[in-house]
Amino acid sequence: MESFIHSFGIEWKLLIAQIINFGILAFVLFKLVYKPLLKVLDDRTAMVKDAEEKSSSIEAKLQEIKELEEKVLAEARANGAKLLKDAEISAKELRNKLEIDAHNHAEKIVKEAEARLMADQSKRDAEIRKEIVSVVATAIEATVGKYLDSGAKQKLNDEATKETLKVESFIK
Amino acid sequence: MHISISPEKLFEIGGVAITNAFLTNILVIVLIIVLSAIFYKKIKKVPGRFQALGEIVLEQFMEFMDSFAGGRKNVRKFLPLVATIFFLVLISNWIGTVPGIESIGYYMMEDGHEVFVPFFRTANSDLNMTLALAIIVVIGSHLVGLKHLGRHHFDKFLVNPLKSPIGFFVGILEAIGEISRIVSLTFRLFGNIFAGSVLMLIVTFLVPYVIPVPFLGLELFVGFIQALVFAVLAMMFMAGSTEAHHQEH
Numbered sequence: 001m002e003s004f005i006h007s008f009g010i011e012w013k014l015l016i017a018q019i020i021n022f023g024i025l026a027f028v029l030f031k032l033v034y035k036p037l038l039k040v041l042d043d044r045t046a047m048v049k050d051a052e053e054k055s056s057s058i059e060a061k062l063q064e065i066k067e068l069e070e071k072v073l074a075e076a077r078a079n080g081a082k083l084l085k086d087a088e089i090s091a092k093e094l095r096n097k098l099e100i101d102a103h104n105h106a107e108k109i110v111k112e113a114e115a116r117l118m119a120d121q122s123k124r125d126a127e128i129r130k131e132i133v134s135v136v137a138t139a140i141e142a143t144v145g146k147y148l149d150s151g152a153k154q155k156l157n158d159e160a161t162k163e164t165l166k167v168e169s170f171i172k
Numbered sequence: 173m174h175i176s177i178s179p180e181k182l183f184e185i186g187g188v189a190i191t192n193a194f195l196t197n198i199l200v201i202v203l204i205i206v207l208s209a210i211f212y213k214k215i216k217k218v219p220g221r222f223q224a225l226g227e228i229v230l231e232q233f234m235e236f237m238d239s240f241a242g243g244r245k246n247v248r249k250f251l252p253l254v255a256t257i258f259f260l261v262l263i264s265n266w267i268g269t270v271p272g273i274e275s276i277g278y279y280m281m282e283d284g285h286e287v288f289v290p291f292f293r294t295a296n297s298d299l300n301m302t303l304a305l306a307i308i309v310v311i312g313s314h315l316v317g318l319k320h321l322g323r324h325h326f327d328k329f330l331v332n333p334l335k336s337p338i339g340f341f342v343g344i345l346e347a348i349g350e351i352s353r354i355v356s357l358t359f360r361l362f363g364n365i366f367a368g369s370v371l372m373l374i375v376t377f378l379v380p381y382v383i384p385v386p387f388l389g390l391e392l393f394v395g396f397i398q399a400l401v402f403a404v405l406a407m408m409f410m411a412g413s414t415e416a417h418h419q420e421h
Contacts, residue, residue: 008299009178013188018197018304025201026256032205032212034252037230040215040223 129165136160174287175370179298182291192290193298196273200264200295233258240404241411250410253312257305258403261296265365265395268294269388274369275376296365296398299358306357309406310350317413325413357405364398 137157145153179191214222233255234247241247267273277290295301317325329347331339368391375384 007177009176009191010299010303011189014191014194014300015304015307017188017194018301019308021197021201022256022260022304022308025204025260026252028205029208029256029259030252032208033226034230034255036212036215037223037226038248038251040217040219041227041231043217 132164133157133161136164175373177299177366179293179300180289182289191298191300192277192293193295193301196267196292197264197295197298197301199292200260200267203267204259204263230255237404237407240407246411246414247407250316250407253308254403254407254410257309257406258399261305261361261402262396262399264295264301265399266392268297268365268369268395269372269391274373294365294369296361297369299362302358302362303354305361305402306354309357309409310354312406313409313413314350316410320414353409357402361398361402364394368394 137160140156140160141153144156148156179193181189181191182195183190211222211226214220216223219227234244234251237247237254238244241250273292273294274290276292277288279286280289281287314325329343331343333340372384372387372391375387
């Protein structure tokens with residue numbers, strides 16, 4: 001056995017030295033490589049997991065917000081439609097009211113204008129009449145005034161005025 | 173051309189014969205420690221290229237080991253031991269292909285013959301190295317078993333022959349199996365790497381130019397496979413020790 005071990009070059013001291021060397025190497029690698037590297041990998045995995053969780057939470061919140069948005073938009077659309085309908089109704093009512101008011105106002109203006117016209121007409125008629133009487137009186141005075149006394153003149157004037165008024169009413 | 177199964181002694185320190193394989197092993201360990209120190213300084217939350225490479229290698233290694241260890245929990249538990257074995261064996265194997273290893277040395281007289289003694293020899297072509305790793309794995313697996321199962325870890329070896337004669341013999345076979353684990357782990361790695369070294373030596377001796385290049389590629393491949401096999405077996409032994417032994421009667 002000893003010669004077998006010797007022929008393969010096995011020496012217990014070297015064997016123990018190799019085991020110690022391996023132990024040192026394993027310790028150094030554990031401290032400098034495996035432990036820090038595994039920590040980095042674990043941290044990264046945790047970070048990715050955390051990010052995934054946050055992402056799914058954000059997605060859920062986004063979904064909630066979208067649903068809320070849809071709901072609010074639907075409500076706003078409904079409210080808008082209702083407002084529009086109300087506004088249309090109000091506008092229609094207002095238009096009708098305004099039309100009626102305008103119509104009444106126009107009628108009132110027309111009536112007032114007619115009344116004013118009538119008044120003007122009457123006033124003008126009176127002025128014309130007065131003018132005609134004055135003209136007739138002046139004409140009579142000019143033509144036959146020197147031949148008549150004041151009583152006859154007055155009578156003549158009255159007759160002329162009466163006749164003028166007859167003509168005037170006839171014209172009307 | 174001189175081929176020796178045992179590594180050549182270079183000098184002695186405190187009564188310990190320092191062989192060329194041991195020297196290479198020290199060189200590899202120093203190299204790994206220096207690289208680890210550089211790596212450690214570069215570890216950041218946002219990884220650089222060097223750290224990204226390290227992360228990819230470690231992730232892939234753990235993913236590969238998952239199926240052998242029965243879950244990521246076991247892989248992480250045994251990672252310091254198994255990954256160290258893998259990287260030490262891998263770099264030791266690959267460093268054997270570096271020009272100068274096994275080719276730079278001196279001549280000395282041995283039994284009246286002049287023999288060439290290289291300063292460096294592939295670490296795993298020394299049985300001291302492979303045997304040391306095998307002992308670490310097997311003893312480590314038993315320590316793990318003791319930690320997980322307590323004294324029940326030895327139930328598969330120690331069976332009362334009066335209660336179960338078959339169990340008793342199975343226990344003896346299990347004990348022999350533990351020794352054969354050490355032997356198989358030791359000689360598989362040693363045999364492959366030593367054979368590779370001899371092959372390279374012969375090919376280089378016969379045709380020094382161009383022809384050895386494919387063999388160098390083969391050596392790199394074999395070096396990787398052997399490191400992986402050793403690490404996988406180590407992981408399986410470790411993970412297997414955590415499971416309770418069920419006796420069948």
